[in-house]
Amino acid sequence: MGRYALQRLLGVIPLLFIVSVLVFLFIHLIPGDPARLIAGKDATLEEIHGIQEQLGLNLPLWKQYINYMGDLLSGNLGNSIRSGIPVTDMLESRIMPTLWLTFLSMAWALVIGLLIGVISAVYRNKWPDHLGTLTAISGMSIPGFWLGLVLIQIFSVELGWFPTGGVDSWKSYILPSITLGMGIMSMLARYSRSSMLETLREDYIRTGRAKGLREYVVISRHALRNSLIQVVTVAGLQFGFLLGGSVMVETVFSIPGLGRLLVDSILFRDYTVIQALLLLFSTQFILINLIVDLLYGVLNPKIRFSQ
Amino acid sequence: MTQNLLEVQGLKTEFKRGDGSITAVAGVDFVIKKGEVLGLVGESGCGKSVTSLSIMRLLKDTPGRISGGSVRFEGTDLTKVSDKEMRQIRGNEMAMIFQEPMTSLNPVLKIGLQLMEPIMLHLGYGRKKAREHAIHMLRLVGIPRAEELVDEYPHQLSGGMRQRVMIAMAMSCHPKLLIADEPTTALDVTIQAQILDLMKHLKEEQDMGMLLITHDLGVVAELCDRVVVMYAGRVVEEASVHELFARPQHPYTKGLIQSVPKLRQNVRRLDSIKGNVPDLSQMPAGCKFAPRCDFVMERCLSQEPELLPIEGLERKSRCWFTQQENTEGGERL
Numbered sequence: 001m002g003r004y005a006l007q008r009l010l011g012v013i014p015l016l017f018i019v020s021v022l023v024f025l026f027i028h029l030i031p032g033d034p035a036r037l038i039a040g041k042d043a044t045l046e047e048i049h050g051i052q053e054q055l056g057l058n059l060p061l062w063k064q065y066i067n068y069m070g071d072l073l074s075g076n077l078g079n080s081i082r083s084g085i086p087v088t089d090m091l092e093s094r095i096m097p098t099l100w101l102t103f104l105s106m107a108w109a110l111v112i113g114l115l116i117g118v119i120s121a122v123y124r125n126k127w128p129d130h131l132g133t134l135t136a137i138s139g140m141s142i143p144g145f146w147l148g149l150v151l152i153q154i155f156s157v158e159l160g161w162f163p164t165g166g167v168d169s170w171k172s173y174i175l176p177s178i179t180l181g182m183g184i185m186s187m188l189a190r191y192s193r194s195s196m197l198e199t200l201r202e203d204y205i206r207t208g209r210a211k212g213l214r215e216y217v218v219i220s221r222h223a224l225r226n227s228l229i230q231v232v233t234v235a236g237l238q239f240g241f242l243l244g245g246s247v248m249v250e251t252v253f254s255i256p257g258l259g260r261l262l263v264d265s266i267l268f269r270d271y272t273v274i275q276a277l278l279l280l281f282s283t284q285f286i287l288i289n290l291i292v293d294l295l296y297g298v299l300n301p302k303i304r305f306s307q
Numbered sequence: 308m309t310q311n312l313l314e315v316q317g318l319k320t321e322f323k324r325g326d327g328s329i330t331a332v333a334g335v336d337f338v339i340k341k342g343e344v345l346g347l348v349g350e351s352g353c354g355k356s357v358t359s360l361s362i363m364r365l366l367k368d369t370p371g372r373i374s375g376g377s378v379r380f381e382g383t384d385l386t387k388v389s390d391k392e393m394r395q396i397r398g399n400e401m402a403m404i405f406q407e408p409m410t411s412l413n414p415v416l417k418i419g420l421q422l423m424e425p426i427m428l429h430l431g432y433g434r435k436k437a438r439e440h441a442i443h444m445l446r447l448v449g450i451p452r453a454e455e456l457v458d459e460y461p462h463q464l465s466g467g468m469r470q471r472v473m474i475a476m477a478m479s480c481h482p483k484l485l486i487a488d489e490p491t492t493a494l495d496v497t498i499q500a501q502i503l504d505l506m507k508h509l510k511e512e513q514d515m516g517m518l519l520i521t522h523d524l525g526v527v528a529e530l531c532d533r534v535v536v537m538y539a540g541r542v543v544e545e546a547s548v549h550e551l552f553a554r555p556q557h558p559y560t561k562g563l564i565q566s567v568p569k570l571r572q573n574v575r576r577l578d579s580i581k582g583n584v585p586d587l588s589q590m591p592a593g594c595k596f597a598p599r600c601d602f603v604m605e606r607c608l609s610q611e612p613e614l615l616p617i618e619g620l621e622r623k624s625r626c627w628f629t630q631q632e633n634t635e636g637g638e639r640l
Contacts, residue, residue, distance in 0.1 A: 200368055201368065203411045204411055204412055204413040204414075205368075206365055206405070206411075207405065207411045207412065207413075207473075207476075208413070208424075209365055209367065210363060210365060210397055210398060210402070210403045211397065211424055211425040211428070211476070212395060212397035212398035212399055212425060212429060213394070213398075213425075213428065214394065221416075222413050222416070225415050225416075226414070226415055229415075299415065300414070301415060301460040301462070302414060302462045305462075305463070
């Protein structure tokens, strides 16, 4: 397992490098000159050139990249074009709400999604399965922004149980997490159902029953872990997409997180912030995939040993 | 009179298909005495495996269900007992090994744990004692370095080794009846012989009854005391092993025996039974074997023969032709 983990970890390094190059190039492909943006509409050409020189924008692209990466590794992501505040400070103040939101959403979506999936598979074509399918299909079909607004209307405005937005207490995270996790929960319920059904047809399930094991043991000990191998992949991918969803949910629930920061920065063409956020999101995506790979090893001894 | 270990009477298993249902096992009768090895022989699709799964009540997750008859195990009708009682019998007094050793073990659990499961469940052993018993069972089935193997995973073993593990698992609670569904079909020929030897040896040592399902007559000759031949969900012939090979009665059995390749005979072409097993939803009206039979008579096409004992012999056959032959000139046998 140690060797397998090390291999996976080392494999991440070239990926991170490629991603950083791509993000850097993309930012430079966007039309528009940051120097002009900073200088303002009435700036003279000399002023613009001055700013370009100051920011190093007149250097060749590869040199700019090296400078940027050098700063990045020493913890400097530059200053926001819009406000002049260091980007690292902005990220620091915005990251916690987003982390809480995504982790809470993922946690409940995983638990409930798996539960619905497994129950649906075990009671295939009976009423619990139909109920589970109905829940999952509804969850996938309901648009997040609408669900968020309905939840606010019912639980905040009518019943007054939860705040309508902000991040004042743990209560503020309940409704946003429900909104953000709903789609993933539904997806996981469908995937775990089908993967469980597939596993239940395996020969070793019959062996388990032939031993005289209780159905509960056959499912929890023999079937669940095998079907998890497939579910983990989907869960990992979905986790990545949660970040996209958080942009919408943070807007609906006015949560000052990274998603809102991204929207605001794009609207203002705040290149340094956009670049930092893109890097952060893609790094996070890669790390989640790394975790998925490591989980494979934990779940499946064949992968662990074949390395 | 020795008490019978297993009495299967009129066992009928149906499978739902679309709106209707098809009958995979249509009234099967046979008996296994204590310590006896009964072979269940027939082509693929004749209902052998379904019969064994019906006896073990392992038809869950298939569209099949037992629709008639009884399976008496030491006097208890298994078709009537509760799920809980059935679980106490399965893996304990009645164990089963399957055709596919490669997929019959759970890939994510250690061999030891999978072996310990029935031991802890049925014998009530604690973890440590169960582990020791598991290692003991692995040694018994001829696995070297059993102490290390319990901590390994199924993919680290070969097919033959896995089948040994399956046998060890099935034998771990000293069952009175072992059902072996094509235990050697998926293995190499040399490994087949080893596994057969092992089963023969264990069977004699533990004095257990065995239901051996196979389409391999060589395996039957090696291991069985008596044989039941199945065709299209029915028993067509029943005889002791020697009788069956020496004087097969049913044309189907004759065909099966003739289609075994023989050494030292200059044969250009293997004998085979013409045609295929009929589709279960389109059964012929009379004798189910009639369309493929060389001795077919008019009566065979309209009336299905019964499984009747042959006079003076401890054997049965389901065939108009042999029954007629035996009543007219019984001495011709």
